[in-house]
Amino acid sequence: MDSRIDHIELAxxxxxxxxxxxxxxxxxVQASGLRHGLVTLISNHTTARVNLNEHEEQLQQDMVTFLKRLVPRDGDYGHNxxxxxxxxxAHAHLLGLFANASESIPVADGGLLLGEWQSIFFVxxxxxxxxxxxTVQLLGER
Structure with a gap:
């Protein structure tokens, strides 16, 4: 079994x-040569997450609006x-309670096994x- 660590940097x-x-x-995944295995993604931050969801512009705006309403930025939080x-x-840390810091996705025949409407998001x-x-960890067979 092969193992590889990579990173995605973004602003x-x-x-x-x-x-x-x-x-x-x-x-x-393509650069690694991985044919069958698993890719695990983990956010290296306590105020950012990784999520699988649909890439549709209006839905993304709905998600942002929902998160802002769920835990308002101007709440009375001790951490602040x-x-x-x-x-x-503090609001960002609290929002993190409702999302995953990581996701694992199977790889088969060199491709991600995502559903038709699934995309991977940094949140x-x-x-x-x-x-x-x-951080991107790739495990499996070439």
Whole structure:
């Protein structure tokens, strides 16, 4: 069994943002030569997540609106009294409770086994940020 670690680096431009990283993940699977196995993606941040969902512009806006309503940025949060990095971002940490930090996707015949409407998203919850990272672990047979 082969194992490989790679990274996807990206920047975000909005407080809450969904970025489709499906093409980047496919590139890494193809470059690895992996034929059968598993790709695991993990956000390296406590205020950003990885998610499988449909890539449709209006739905993405609905998701952003939903997240903003679920945990408002201007709530009365203790974490904002003494933030670790001078960011009032308790809302982003709380939103993270409702999403996965990682996703695992099977690989067969060199391709991702995603459903017809599934795409892979990096979900920013505390943007904008100049540098974000997703770790990509590829395991399997070439």
């Amino acid at each position: 975000t431009t909005a407080p809450i943002q969904l970025i489709d990283i499906t093409a980047e993940v496919r590139k890494r 009294i003494a933030p670790v990095d001078d960011r009032d971002n 920013e919850l505390d943007g904008p940020r100049a540098k974000r990272r997703v």
